[in-house]
Amino acid sequence: MSAALLMKFITVLAAASLLVASIDAKTWLLPIPQSLKWTGSEIPLDENFDIHAPDNAQAQEAANRYKKLILKEKWVPYQKNVTEITPLKKGGVLKSLQIGIKDLNVTLDFGVDESYNLTIPETGGDATLDANTWIGALRGLETFSQLFVKTDGQLVAHSSVIQDWPTYPHRGIMLDTARNFYEVESILRTIDALAYNKMNVLHWHLTDSQSWPLGLNKHPELAEKGAYSAEQIYSVKDLKKVVSYGQSRGVRVIPEIDMPAHTASIAKSHSDLVTCTDTNWLTNAAEPAPGALDPTNNHTYSLIEDIVEELSEIFPDSFYHAGGDEVSSHCWKQDKKISKYLKKHNMTTNELWSQFEDKVGTIVNNNKKRIMIWEDAIVKAKADLSKDVAVQIWTTIPEKIIRRGHDIIHSSSDYFYLDCGGGGWVQNDTSYVTSNQSATAGVSQNYGGAGGSWCAPYKTWQRIYSFDMTYNITSNPGDGQVLGGEAALWSEQTDDTDLDAKLWPRGSAAAEIFWSGSYDKEGNRRSLDDMWPRINDWRYRLVRRGIAAIALVPQWCLSAGTGCLITQ
């Protein structure tokens, strides 16, 4: 054994022995609660254990759901303790969980109180979960379920005192059901997973240029012509089912109809409202298929009014996402009518875009919704939009938007785009061919480079977790605020077969920084060191719960202490 290695061992052993005294037995929780005290007992479950919820339908339904889950899951952690653990005391049996809710009549929406206090006494008896709202109670129930493990054949809860609340009110996943279609079942499963991760938003990117799977009553022709097939349409009934499933799990469902670009599928039924559909995508769109709404046609706005109105009835959430990304000026300019309009009004395409966003904003507001859009109109078109527009950031620096008074939602493609790194998907692509088929000095597309994926590399959970939600965020008077974040899954290369694996458990790394924040309550940056054993175990727990999350490491790592770290 070399001297260097020996040294290494000594340090590691010393560090381990120092820690021994301070570590209490614990279960792996994710996201980690804001305030958490392990009190050192394991409390066996009484055979007549029950959860008592007050008179609130969602809370009672959730109590039943979680009781079933706990009894079925009987979790034996895959992740072994990293350091030695103080032996647990045996507490008395756990007879019940008593849920108290202050305000029984609260509607799930943006900014609703989600805090809760949960205590499992060292002595057993009755555990208590107190929340201001049923949504807080649901978050507490999730934590409660994660406190159970099966030890020596017995289901036990770890005694603890928890006070918890979300750092950010808006915590979500964006799912694109237009590039490829997802069965309703997949969407419901995703809502389950969101709730397991204490995320509260499913941002549903319903439509895009490639397909229009949204079956509306007022405009059935849109889906009849624009969906991939008659089977691949979300009926109003389906939409309501998703909304109600989300409701019962504390997950808001926010619809997005992306426009003015990303709308070629509308042309199938309203060819007069969409331009540049039969043009070369390389000049007129970010990807196939090209197509953008004609913002100079009044009928365009009538159609938008109808769509927003019907969706506002179906989706009760106060937010509505109107898209607004990746507008191509070429697309509009190649249209003779639009060109003429621009000339006549002495307008630029950017001004036309700003005007479009203003008009859409008014339509959305008229339907009593707050509008959310992608950053592009502000960053690219320099649009001066109403301050209450919530802006979803994917390329820019948050400071730029916040300073203008807009609230933001973080979705930086450098961190939160779950589709990145899968290589390119457009075909007849010459760039994979290199003349001598050998690596050259430095990095190139096929050797250590992007491999055809515009936002390569793949975002690992560690990369996502390293995002600082507060970085470059100012708080001057008039500045906007950080509402939260979303991890986005664009679906060019994903559908039912690999949805779960792309979303989870990487989405859980995002969920934790959205819920627990990038800093703990002492102001310390949350560390990978604390997170890795938890996310390792959580991945297997998600799989057990029916979410086909991707493997993060060889299973060996979960019983290898710090053996799989890159640095100790």
Added chain:
Amino acid sequence: MKAIVASIAAAIAFIPASLAVAVNPLPAPREISWGHSGSVKIDRDLEFIAPANTILTNAIKRTNKMIWKEQWVPQAVEKKPVDYPPFPDVKRSESITLKKIKFSVSDLHADLQAGVDESYTLEIGTGSTGTIKSKTVWGALHALATLEQIVISDGHKGLIIEEPVTIKDEPLYPHRGVMLDTGRNFLSLKSIYRQIDALAWSKLNVLHWHIDDAQSWPLEIKAHPKMTKDAYSSKEIYTHTDVKNVIAYAKARGVRVIPEIDMPGHSASGWRQIDPKIVACGNSWWSNDNWPAHTAVEPNPGQLDIIYPKTYDAIKSVYDEASSIFADNYFHVGFDELQVGCYNDSSYIQDWFKADPSRTYQDLAQYYIDKAVPIFQNKKDRRLIMWEDVVTSADIPAKNVPKNIIMQTWNNGPNNTKVLTAKGYDVIVSSSDFFYLDCGFGGWVGNDPRYNVDYSPPLDASISDAFAADPTTAYSAVSFNYGGNGGSWCAPYKTWQRIYDYDITIGLTKAEAKHVLGGEAPLWAEQSDDTTVDSKVWPRAAALAELLWSGNRDSKGLKRTTQMTSRILNYRERLVGRGVGASPLMPRYCLNNPHACDLYLDQTAVTGPAL
């Protein structure tokens, strides 16, 4: 054969063969010639007249069940891009009904082993009887795989073949496979069976089973029952019966199962249970953060001790038992990524070096080869495969590796294929630049500070200058988290186009090219288990399947990647329909709009080096 090629070429001038019908099989047959007299209706009671042979009879039953269950409606269709002259509209009428398919197999007893004849002809003419002719049962199975793909729904619960067709087919390479790693993470038998199904449908004929690794030992060894203490759990073990069932399942589908026990590197779990002394450095920190002291390229460390004499007793008993369960003549004995640093931990090896200061690591590797290879060569027909490292490793290659050992190459692209074939070794190509299916998912080791970068760092001046001067140079404006490898050593992800475009014999002389037995796409399983095995392997392995079966070129020698698009898109949908969770390659829009999702409108854009 030449004549048929010429007649196809002539037909292309009018209607390219691949355009004449909606559905074409994958891999594309070597020679296929569609008629134009109208579709062939499949009789409800289609009769398969075949010689008595259990494997063939079962395969026929599967095929017959498959085509009626699948009722395939082509999901992606090859058409010319929109700017081209209109697509010739071939009028079809149902001309005849296919009532029988008559098999003729000249050798019903040829065993499924390396190099067995896999050729077949399939003829659906204008009569009511079709024929499948093959030298072996294995060729007949491939014919059935083709048949399953050209039979489609007539839209009214009936089946048709679109036109009479004549196919004369055989693989370019005898060795065509996927490697699965069940040592890093376990795969259930169900997943393995599913992979075998898809291998057979794709005319791939090898499942290379990398059974164990340092992380776990899932294989039951009766001589050493303690070894599976290092399985991940008592449920995550392959018993002898399990293995035999896998082999039988694979054989029934014309797929060889080649086991790999990786030695002497990647060895800790299992082995240490026999005798802890046979494993060197098994308890060391892998020490990536102090590279000069590193003992492994990934956690966890552990290598068999080459000098400790009892190592070879253990190897012999484990190998003999494994060898008795697996039926294939080939056996893969590993030898990748041996780390010299690990052996600092072995007093036996350090003493051996001290005893004769002229000894080098090459001598050490040779010592292993001289002791271990006679153990491995335990029967007449045994042929060994090793990872190329035993020859090409920079610091610990063996000096004299028997030339009859097959080298599996994974480094340095075509250069190492050249080096190895020039030395006279037969080679299996698994270039990590092209065929590694695990690449591009970032790093998996924990506590990695490299991700903690908020802004793209400024580029090194030499790189940015070179890039500014010529953006098409090898340099691009990337860093670790921004367009770079993101922690995956073999990034980027290998797309199906990348895999398909690889010319595996580029730069070889004719004599060298003869040494290329074929290729394998490995899926190393650090970041993969049951939840993702299908989506990581498929449909990308189908691109490899065609590359190795009929190549990536058309009859003029030009790359046919763009024609492959509709085949692989359609094939992916088929895989999903058949229960394999293959990953989607593009928005479904692209399936409905052929070539609308191309990067170049010019259909000859993807060219290739002249071969």
